[in-house]
Amino acid sequence: MTSADGSPVRVGLFGLLGSGNLGNDGSLEAVLGYLRAEHPEAVVSALCGGPEVVTARFGIPATRLHWNRGEYRTASRAGAVAAKGLGKLVDVFRTAAWVRRHDVVIVPGMGVLEATLPLRPWGFPYSLFLLCATGRLFRTRVALVSVGAAAIGNRPTRALVRWSARLAAYRSYRDAPSRDAMRAMGVDTTHDEVYPDLAFSLPTPPASAPSGPPGRVCVGVMDFHGGNDDRARADEIHRRYLDGTIRFVRALVGEGRPVRLLTGDECDASVVAAILDAVDSPLVTAAEPKSLADLMKEMAAADTVVAIRYHNLICALKTGTPTLAITYAAKSDALMDRMGLGAYCHPARELDADRLFEQFRALEKQSAELRQTLTERNRAAARLLDHQFHALTAALFPAAGRTQTLREAP
Structure with missing residues (x-):
């Protein structure tokens, strides 16, 4: 997969990755699996919370999301408050420089458009807005893939989230309430689709033998x-x-x-x-x-x-x-x-x-009946995510999508 000038397409991955949250890293793993299978020539790097962890575990170069290493610590002293303020300014230029080096940036899953857990507007919502705004400025396609969203009461957070979604080139949600929430916050979701969470595309371990009574x-x-x-x-x-x-x-x-x-x-x-x-x-x-x-x-x-x-x-x-x-x-x-x-x-x-x-x-x-139900629903989820990955290729990598269509033509 190459860009218009013949060079490999440069793909960035963005989020609170490598920061200790297993779900976030699972979403990253799912998208990396898709890229390595469908776009193996892509040059991939990350802008994330734990770059050392991401590089060690996933084998891709990574840059720290924030210039200020104390970003997520409470600032009480004047020096720490000043460092946070300076960090917000520096991150504008750091994010812009990183985005400009890429053709495509993917935000892999995660609840990036919600505030269901304690969240400050000038934390991750601000970082996401910088990503999407600079993506639009430099014509780098930004994709929010199977993300979570929820209604947000805090006005600054809501504004940052709303504008981030509006500026993205591609949006899909991990459930219907997420899409409904973005529509209620003023985002046009006419062309946005709902797919299962990206983690449903990860390999499933083989079923274990029943543990016998009393079960774990x-x-x-x-x-x-x-x-x-x-x-x-x-x-x-x-x-x-x-x-x-x-x-x-x-x-x-x-x-x-x-x-x-x-x-x-x-x-x-x-x-x-x-x-x-x-x-x-x-x-x-x-x-x-x-x-x-x-x-x-x-x-x-x-x-x-x-x-x-x-x-x-x-x-x-x-x-x-x-x-x-x-x-x-x-x-x-x-x-x-x-x-x-x-x-x-x-x-x-x-x-x-x-x-x-x-x-x-x-x-x-109801254990036996529920196990059968889950088998059927998991098959359906896998089919839907396969459809999303094809849609993602068509939206973000049009040249690769056209090549694939030609190969599949009778």
Whole structure:
């Protein structure tokens, strides 16, 4: 695949990648798989949160997203505040220079158009706006691929997100509520499509043999404090979530069930430690997954999964394991409904251990039927993502798309 002057097409990948979030890195892995299979001659690099991790794991050159290395630390001293301010200015020129070196930039999945977790407008929303604005300025095609979106109350954040979406050359969403949210925020979504999350295109580990009674339960946890609109009661939300999760794990242990605690981000380790400390039992163990593949291996070996993080849910559903979702945003409810498990959702902000255990029992009674449903839905997701990758080639790499069409012509 080459550009108009005959040189290889230069593709950039952008986002909070390599920063400890397994879901984000899974989306990157999915797009790299597509590029290496369909456009092997492309020259690929990244502008991301953890460049050292991305280069070491994925073998592509990477540049740090922010000039200021303390970008995501709270600034209280005058020097730190000044450094943040200067960093915002420097990042304008750094982002512009990086974008200008590429023909195409892909934002691989992630919830880049939402604020369902605490988020400041001058953090990632500002970075995304710089990307899309400089992409338009230098005629570099920017694609938001299977991204998540949600209605945003904070006006500066909403404005930055809205303009980022408007300036992108290609947009697709990982669920219908995401597209609806962008339409409600004033973005023309007439030509935008909805596809499954990119993680559904990743390889699935082979199914494990049944563990036998009593079967293992994987419990995915999160350092959950609510979202942007919950800052005033963040501590209360966290206590309720943690206390309810501890009670639920104790109930499982009381029935002799082995419990495997799973995370999805480095920040979740404190929740795992709190549960292990509160439930002192050899039946409770914790995994240290380094990728979505690690998560899927754990979940494929379980009888049942109960999880809160979005990509933990995806990993469980993709392996065909009956799953109960502790939901904190519409994206989780939409995912569960799409996969045929819409009845098995529980609100994270009002976690009730007794009610959660009732839902768990109901889920396990339907285990065989749900596994069959998940097999069918996973096949459909794979077909849809294959369609998206063809559409992406046509939108971003028109020369390659024309060549492919000619090859396929009878």
